[in-house]
Amino acid sequence: MQQQDSTYDAIVVGGGPAGATAAHQLALKGHRVALLDRAGRIKPCGGAVPPQLLADFDVPRSILEAEISGARMISPTARTVDMPIPDGFVGMVDRGHFDEWLRSRSATAGAERITGSFVALGESDGELIEVEYRPGKQEGASKGQTHTLRARFVVGADGAHSRVGKQSVPCAARPNTVFAYHEIVETPEHVVAGDSPIDPMRCDVIYDGKLSPDFYSWVFPHGKTLSIGTGTAVNGFSIRSAVTTLRKDLGLESAPTVRTEGAPIPMKPLKRWDDGKHVLLCGDAAGVVAPASGEGIYYAMACGEVAADSVHQALLTHSAKPLCKARSRFLRKHGKVFLVLGVMQRFWYGSDKRRERFVTMCKDPDVQKLTWDSYLHKRIVWKDPMAHLRVFFKDVAHLLGLKRATD
Ligand SMILES: Cc1cc2nc3c(=O)[nH]c(=O)nc-3n(C[C@H](O)[C@H](O)[C@H](O)COP(=O)(O)OP(=O)(O)OC[C@H]3O[C@@H](n4cnc5c(N)ncnc54)[C@H](O)[C@@H]3O)c2cc1C
Structure with missing residues (x-):
């Protein structure tokens, strides 16, 4: 049964780091935005974040x-x-505390918080798309009752195995x-x-x-x-x-x-993040977690920011074209790190023999510097190209077995 009918510029589904960041940025840009999140479950997470996250967001x-x-x-x-x-x-x-802080910040900037579970994307009249959701118990809805909202764009930030993604972007079906x-x-x-x-x-x-x-x-x-x-x-x-x-x-x-x-x-960014019309995925829903490390919070927020900007452009130009640029914009900045870490995971995590060598490699001061620079500051410093070359040759020597696992 439909009880509520509200129209937004954008509805963000999911209030984790990706969705809360997207809603915050859209609200700051002056758009009417709803942030729909089902309450009650703290995201399972190790909670490690680089200091660059504090600076960038x-x-x-x-x-x-x-x-x-x-x-x-x-x-x-x-x-x-x-x-x-x-x-x-x-x-x-602490993800209970951190995520709630991000959601409240988006509300302070003007996003409308709605507690409930996304159910389905509905009809589109070309201009607006419907979003059906089941309100949370605290909103006083009776069992089985759903509400419908409308928006020009929907940001799917509802995590891995995104329900929004499954209903709109075919490659999201099997992440x-x-x-x-x-x-x-x-x-x-x-x-x-x-x-x-x-x-x-x-x-x-x-x-x-x-x-x-x-x-x-x-x-x-x-x-x-x-x-x-x-x-x-x-x-x-x-x-x-x-x-x-x-x-x-x-x-x-x-x-x-x-x-x-x-x-x-x-473990891999999806090949496509948008449906070409109304929907753009971000964060875990778009597959943006760094392989090998599993680091997802920073990248979810970076992706939320790119998603918000793409939706902003789409709203300004009355066109869905900016949505399909979000993926390449994000990967231009972070794609190389994802590629290197993906290769690293496939190779070094393949057997105990290789894991033994991998831990040995971590003794190397050049490897340590490169690791901390890229993790803490999200940048690779090219001031010392020789260090990169040394890491490369040491890596190859281990790959070819020219060094002992414990050397
Ligand atoms: C065990 C574990 C340990 C990890 N450790 C780390 C770590 O130490 N450091 C790190 O950087 N990353 C870590 N990660 C990865 C990190 O948690 C994720 O990459 C990050 O949370 C992604 O943010 P997100 O906003 O995209 O998705 P999520 O954080 O998953 O947020 C999705 C949001 O959508 C909401 N939602 C879902 N479905 C619906 C629905 N139907 N209707 C309404 N709302 C919905 C959820 O309530 C949630 O708030 C870990 C992950 C796991 C599983």
Whole structure:
């Protein structure tokens, strides 16, 4: 039953980092925008973000739960390589708090927040398209009741396996994903006291085929809690058992568990993000997570910004053409990083022998510098092209087996 009939310039479906950023930018540009999000579920996520996110999207540093000073890479034979951050930190956000802060900011800028679940895209009269949604319980709707909104454009930011995408962009039906699962535990006293292999100021990244046959496992500290997780695209691999094993190995089996949860992580940008008429996908819905690292928050926000600008152009020109440029605009900036990380994941995560070599490579000061520059600042510094050449030759030497796995 239809109860409400409102017309917007744009409706953003999904209020995660991508959708909240898109709604915020569209509202700032003066458009009438609705942000539709189903409330009630905190996004499963390790919550690691680079400081560049704070700078690029005007997010206050006070939102961080913790600031991490380095990473430890751990090989299948338990060799460790420490990668201290020379000048900076990795931020840790609590997604319940962080996402809500982004949604409220969009509302302050003028976006209309609507709580409910997207159901379907409806009829289009050429100018406007319908969006049907089921209102949240708090909006006082009776069971099964749906409402319809109308807009000139719809931004699908409803995450991996996007419902908006499935109904509008054919290649969104089968995204390439890994499934990631983590357990959030209370940080035990002995970890805080330094009597543990875990350091509350360090992210541990574990490369071990028994914990993940094709991705990695992690321990990310968040102050009062730790995220302990793993990911894989292999059907039938038990990621719950892998996390149980990891917790046991780390002496964290009896740490009180706060939450256990999992979700897919897209591993490849979709070939197309728009339907040529009304709809543009962004964030996980468009597949923009960095391969190999699984870093998606920064890229979701960057994609939300590009999506908002494309919709803005489309509204100004009364044409859907700017929508189809969003993908190439985003990939022009981030495509090379995605390509390199994709090749890296396919090759180095392929077997324990290769994982062992990969961890060894991380000892190299040039590799560490390149890794931190590209992660923390989202840029590759070309000031020292010789360093890139050295990384390239060392990489090739490992690829060809000219160096021992532990060299
Ligand atoms: C276990 C795990 C660990 C991760 N760790 C990290 C990490 O440490 N660092 C990092 O950068 N990235 C990490 N990621 C990836 C990161 O979480 C995502 O890439 C990022 O959240 C994508 O943002 P988004 O806004 O595109 O989608 P999402 O964050 O998934 O947001 C989608 C939004 O859409 C809403 N929604 C969905 N369906 C509907 C519907 N039908 N109607 C209305 N609303 C709907 C949801 O409520 C949600 O608010 C991790 C992912 C997983 C699964």
